[in-house]
Amino acid sequence: MLVGVDAGVFLSRPNISLGKQDTTSRMFEQKPGLDVYLCAPRGFCAGVSRAVETVELALKTYGAPIYVRHHIVHNRHVIQSLQAKGAIFVEELSEIPDNQARVIFSAHGVPTAVESEATRRGMFIVDASCPLVKKVHREAEAYYKLGYEVVLIGHRGHPEVIGILGQLPAGAITLIVDVAAAKSFSPRSGIKLAYVTQTTLSIYDVAEIVRILEQRFPTITGPRKSDVCYATTNRQSAVKMIAPLVDAIIVIGSPASSNSQRLREVASSEGCARTLLIEDVSQLDWTLLDRTSRLGLTAGASVPELLVERLLDALAERFSLKVETVTTASEDGISFALPKALLTDARGGGAR
Ligand code: SF4
Numbered sequence: 546m547l548v549g550v551d552a553g554v555f556l557s558r559p560n561i562s563l564g565k566q567d568t569t570s571r572m573f574e575q576k577p578g579l580d581v582y583l584c585a586p587r588g589f590c591a592g593v594s595r596a597v598e599t600v601e602l603a604l605k606t607y608g609a610p611i612y613v614r615h616h617i618v619h620n621r622h623v624i625q626s627l628q629a630k631g632a633i634f635v636e637e638l639s640e641i642p643d644n645q646a647r648v649i650f651s652a653h654g655v656p657t658a659v660e661s662e663a664t665r666r667g668m669f670i671v672d673a674s675c676p677l678v679k680k681v682h683r684e685a686e687a688y689y690k691l692g693y694e695v696v697l698i699g700h701r702g703h704p705e706v707i708g709i710l711g712q713l714p715a716g717a718i719t720l721i722v723d724v725a726a727a728k729s730f731s732p733r734s735g736i737k738l739a740y741v742t743q744t745t746l747s748i749y750d751v752a753e754i755v756r757i758l759e760q761r762f763p764t765i766t767g768p769r770k771s772d773v774c775y776a777t778t779n780r781q782s783a784v785k786m787i788a789p790l791v792d793a794i795i796v797i798g799s800p801a802s803s804n805s806q807r808l809r810e811v812a813s814s815e816g817c818a819r820t821l822l823i824e825d826v827s828q829l830d831w832t833l834l835d836r837t838s839r840l841g842l843t844a845g846a847s848v849p850e851l852l853v854e855r856l857l858d859a860l861a862e863r864f865s866l867k868v869e870t871v872t873t874a875s876e877d878g879i880s881f882a883l884p885k886a887l888l889t890d891a892r893g894g895g896a897r
Contacts, residue, residue: 576863576864576865577838577863577864577865578838578864578865578867579834579837579838579839579840579860579864579865579866579867580838580839580840580866580867580869581840581841581842581857581860581866581867581868581869582787582790582791582839582840582841582842582869582871583842583843583853583868583869583870583871584780584783584784584786584787584841584842584843584844584870584871584873585783585870585871585872585873586776586779586780586783586872586873586874586875586876587780587783587842587843587844587848587853588844588845588846588848588849588850588853589846589847589848589849589850590774590775590776590846590876591675591776591876591879591880591881592652592675592676592677592678592774592776592846592881593618593652593675593846593847594880594881595652595673595675595676595880595881595882595883596617596618596651596652596673596675597617597618597623597627598883599617599649599671599673599883599884599887600613600617600627600632600649600673601627601630602883602887602888602891603647603649603671603887604627604630604631604632605891606887606890606891607647607890608631609630609631609632610631610632610633611631611632611633611647611649612632612633612634612635612641612647612648612649613627613632613633613634613635613648613649613650613651614634614635614636614637614638614648614649614650614651614655614659615634615635615636615650615651615653615655615704616634616651616801617632617634617649617651617652617673618651618652618847619798619799619801619802619803619805619845619847620798620799620802620824620845620847620848620849621799621824622824622825622849622851622852623847623849632649638659638662638663638666638668641668643666646667646668646669647668647669647670647671648663648668648669648670648671649670649671649672649673650670650671650672650673650674651673651674651704652673652674652675652678653674653675653678653703653704653705653708654674654675654678654679654682654704654705654708654709655674655708655711656707656708656710656711656712657711657712658711659711669886671884671886671887672884673884674708675744675774675881676881677744677772677774677775678705678708678709678744680772681709681741681742681743681744681768681772682708682709682712684741684768684772685697685709685712685713685718685741686712686713688739688741688766689713689717691737692737693737693738693739693766694719694732694733694734694737694738694739695713695717695718695719695739695740695741696718696719696720696721696730696732696738696739696740696741696758696765697709697710697718697719697720697721697740697741697742697743698721698722698727698740698741698742698743698746698751698754698755699720699721699722699742699743699746700722700743700746700803701720701722703743703803705743705744705745705803706720706743709741709743719732721740721754721758723750723754724750724753724754724757727754727757727758727761728757728761730758730761732762736764737764738758738762738764738765738766739765739766739767740755740758740765740766740767741767741768741772742767742768742771742772742773743772743773743803744772744773744774744777745773745774745777745802745803745804745807745846746773746777746803746807747781747807747810747811748771748773748777748778748781748782749781749811749814750807751771751773755767775876775879776804776846776876777804777807777846779873779874779876780804780808780843780845780846781807781808781811782873782874783843783871783872783873783874784796784808784811784812784815784841784843785811785815786871786873787841787871788811788812788815788816788817788841789815789816789817790839790841791817791837791839791840791841792817792818792819792836792837792838792839792840793817793818793819793820793821793833793834793837793840793841794809794812794817794819794820794821794840794841794842794843795820795821795823795829795833795840795841795842795843795856796808796809796812796820796821796822796823796843796844796845797822797823797824797825797842797843797844797845797848797852797853797856798822798824798844798845798847798848799824799845799847800822800824802845802846802847802848804845804846804847805822805844805845805846805847805848806822808822808843808845809821809822812841817841819833819837821833824852825852825855825856826852826855826856826859829856829859831863834863834864840860842856842857
């Protein structure tokens with residue numbers, strides 16, 4: 546296991562660089578040195594932990610199979626592990642047989658039409674949508690009810706964006722995907738405008754798009770607290786801090802994971818010349834490390850810590866490692882309660 550250390554303190558991997566004798570230590574001495582700057586926070590956020598625990602508790606409470614609409618989080622390892630326990634992942638409710646009464650919604654949230662369809666089919670819904678995504682749903686709905694024209698800053702086709710757009714009637718929300726779209730956007734009314742954002746965007750991209758919108762439409766309003774969630778913000782801040790210190794940065798995460806993709810982009814935009822997004826150590830192109838003496842390492846919000854540890858173990862086989870954890874924020878104590886109805890059933894309140 547990795548030893549957590551405060552910023553500024555270097556330690557070798559205890560089971561690798563210490564305590565070995567004679568020939569083994571001579572072998573270690575021959576390894577090139579590599580300083581690893583390990584971002585903290587990294588990996589699982591509270592919304593992902595809640596979603597994964599929801600599926601696990603549902604399997605324990607109701608038994609397999611349990612149907613889950615969309616990958617509960619964007620991580621192949623998490624999905625495979627839940628599949629092995631009896632979870633069945635589908636993209637649409639139509640793929641679920643009629644005699645299956647329960648469905649779990651993924652952390653990304655769903656359009657209201659999906660919820661209505663599940664209800665119409667008499668399914669028991671366990672909603673694992675992250676509470677911070679639900680917050681964006683409520684904001685969009687509230688602005689709409691107050692007569693605002695609603696703009697969503699986000700990435701087209703991402704399940705979270707589909708879910709947010711689907712909170713209001715078709716066409717009610719205008720999607721703004723980038724700076725160019727913010728510059729060319731023409732409101733329908735131009736009088737009352739409000740914006741919300743996807744939770745996993747680059748905080749720097751959002752700031753720039755909002756700046757343009759505010760410049761063009763000075764009365765535009767937005768959420769009091771940014772929709773870009775705490776986990777996205779913290780992981781990007783840590784990457785920003787290490788980017789100027791290292792020769793290369795590895796982000797562990799899925800290409801389908803928005804927050805992982807943004808971590809790589811932030812690393813590049815903050816001046817790191819070599820950045821790599823890999824799902825796990827098996828995808829690492831070791832030539833990336835040929836001219837690397839200082840390596841940054843982080844993981845997206847849907848990545849289990851085990852994958853970070855496996856990468857560090859593989860690095861330690863080739864390099865004499867010094868690992869420094871660079872901590873930019875604490876997420877201690879941040880957690881979200883599991884869905885109430887599931888908890889009731891799990892505590893013996895009567896399985897549906
Ligand atoms: Fe929730 Fe943010 Fe995690 Fe997404 S990244 S699940 S919004 S805490």
